[in-house]
Amino acid sequence: MRRALDLAQSRGRWVSPNPKVGAVLVKARHIVGEGGHSRYGGPHAEILALGQAGPRARGATLYVTLEPCSHQGKTPPCADALIQAGIQKVVAAMWDPFPQVRGKGFQKLHRAGIAVQTGLLEQEARRMNETFIFAVTRDRPWVLLKAAMSLDGKIATVSGRSRWITGRQARQRAHEMRAQCDAILVGSGTALTDNPSLTVRLPGFHREDGWPLRVVLDSQLRISPRANLLKGRAKTVIFTSAYAPRGKEKALAARGALVFRVSSRQKMLSLKAVLKVLHSLQVRSLLVEGGGTVHASFLREKLADKVALFVSPKILGGRGPTWAGGAGIENPNQAPYLKGVQVERIGHDFLMRGKL
16 A cells, blocks of 8 residues: 555646546555556556556455546546456545545445455545545635745835745745646736746646646736736636726637636625636645735635745845735734644745644
């Protein structure tokens, strides 16, 4: 099972919105086949293991990190393939929390006379697929707030300059975070001030499906059709209000953007409505990169699940923007806080992470 977990983790970089899954076939104490799901829409781990084992799969035991699927999705049901191959026993780390699958794969195997055991290294399997489990059981994406700031909490100088507060190694880690999420979100202020591309700039990262999605909250559709967010092969999703100009929506759509109108109040878009749409697009994990007003909104609405702060030893001073803006908290005893905080040194900077 540890080998199956290793396969799932090492090969599952681009499988979302599917979970990471690894599988190992054992017969007479020897591994006869193994596989790790490596691409959304590609063959599942069980199918890869069966293909490697060939006729040796008959009578073998399958160790798999997640309940085998029983429904027709992008690929045929894995449970059917296991039955046809003559597998004798299935040892699974955990049940699949996805409603279309949960328990049905095991039931199908039981009916075919295949022994099933669950719970082996379950906690390790759950940690590996934390965002997938969260999204399919909570009906919204798992949300990570990320910011790079100075020692005194500023994300830019008094003149608005933010390049660069943190060093190269910290920025490299930030791109790794982008690569691990399904979508990256910014507000219209950040989009207009920084004109970011919101792409993953890492060697060897070449997703052809347009993910991670680039998401912008822009209630008045102020973003330009020539913005960097609309360039390249990554897909862009823009959320706006019912009052935004129709002509501007058409111009952005002509550049390939998906524009959604959601409810709003006092020019602030409903974050619950935004997350609902993203969930319908199969976004399991969302990285929120700001700015401070957007971060504050997620905190206020209690829709953020984890925070990652890159802290530079630089001190900017003055009235530069902070990573969590908004109206602020009057009573410190009512402030949101982080638990299970981890601090890691990255070059000259520090990364502080914790759950809300």
